[in-house]
Amino acid sequence: MDPAVLRGDMVDSLQHESKGVVRSTWLSAAMRSVPREAFVGEEQAYSDRPFERLGTRVLSPSTAARLLEALDPDADDDVLVVGAGVGYTAAVLAERVGEANVQAIDITRRLVVDARTNLAEAGYEGVLVDRRDGAEGLPEYAPYDRILLEAAAVRPPRALLSQLAEDGRLVMPLGTNEQTLATVDPDGETQRLGSVAFQPMLVEGEQADTIERNRTRREDREHARRNAQSRTGWEQNWIDWDG
Template identity: 40%
Template structure:
């Protein structure tokens, strides 16, 4: 006679599955086996609460992305490992969500530590407060406010973590992070999002880890823009410093794409997102292309991932990553290349294929990001490729 799994069974099975794919530091594993995610998602079937997926807790009536959601548990675990909370730490979390992450942080910092979590939405903040009270974490501080301002009255913080996606690192966060402290945030640049772990060294923040992720954008930053092409069926997502000109690109899909293939191949299950990341350390034309089903049906060449693929845009031309399975290599049966449109198609395709080849030669190499305050003169920047934002100057360097 079979019996239904208990909540403890479901929670432990979820953690077992996460650890099997990616070992966790022992304190984080213990915290995830201790905190009840289902209690932060009342009304949800326990099986769904302990599935490794995001759960929307508040829809956004003005757009397709949720206003707030409970993050994928494996992503939560990955970011906590990046943050490396210690007993006694003072922690600020931007984006309260369900309160689940704050409860995990409270377990990790212990009775001598302090956790403050903030959210701009009153309903989300109330949800987090009630869930934390209900589960025995009344001591966690929940504040309703704009996360971009942080919580200076309780600073300085040993650790700061954002669970919403900023486009820039606000100067207010710099000011509230202790020297030697760590900041983990899902930062957006050049159309992609990476969970970046940075340590403060005086007037710089220096990364030691980057992981692919996706998060709801933070409210109040508008440095990422969208340019719609082909009657809105193709979208280019780019930063405000990238001169994507709608008028010059209006006829870019008037002729068929030309295909240019690299010598780089990948396995069927091999990630190639590192191509995009590496290209941001050298090329200011890299951004994201989104090709809808309507565009594909109209004959636009399919990108490697229609919803989010790296692209190069310059003037009246563009090129983006494509893939084709040809089985010429049994171990790596998929070859990578570029589809290109416009007068400069061949040149952009050549550049993109050079980026693909550079990644292919060193597939595990990850750039180091150094963030400097806005206004830092070029002479004081660390060596590498600079990207200017409103509050910071990011410099990416790859060995």
């Protein structure tokens, strides 16, 4: 089936009162325009469910829509996406504010490469994607009118709040086991918008493709592997069972 038709059906379902997560005209138009199959593959592009890719969770379309409605960017806003993932939400935002006004960061190098590739394939190569620690933001391009954090944290990262424009807005999942979608202003004033469930924000060393720096853990694991593969006593050819 034509992907454009599938996109239309997806957005129609997200606008339907049974879900009601797409309410804005701009978001409806943007999600109908962005070829989601360039980011997640044709088989999973238009099903409304999350899944794993390269060690990260790809948001379902309905969850992405909730984040973007809460973000509510104006047409000329500067936007930072923290947790670029596969790059889909950055592409939808580019439809609203323009490619040059969207920057995205991720702590996992292979996700940065994947997001860059996907955005270029989808026609949004003007979106900047860089490898950074999400908690530090991207101060070189600050201030931002909107910052979207696609990972949960106990409290709003201080660096991200400091990179907001005077009337800016941070949108993030707030909490640990029990999370709520929240909007936060530069002074830390918070509005909660309902429950969500996101993976926690990673710090340096926790990403899936990191080099393990603890030598003891590496060596213990290697010794355990070798012991598991070694032959037991009765299998050893050097034992003289008749002596």
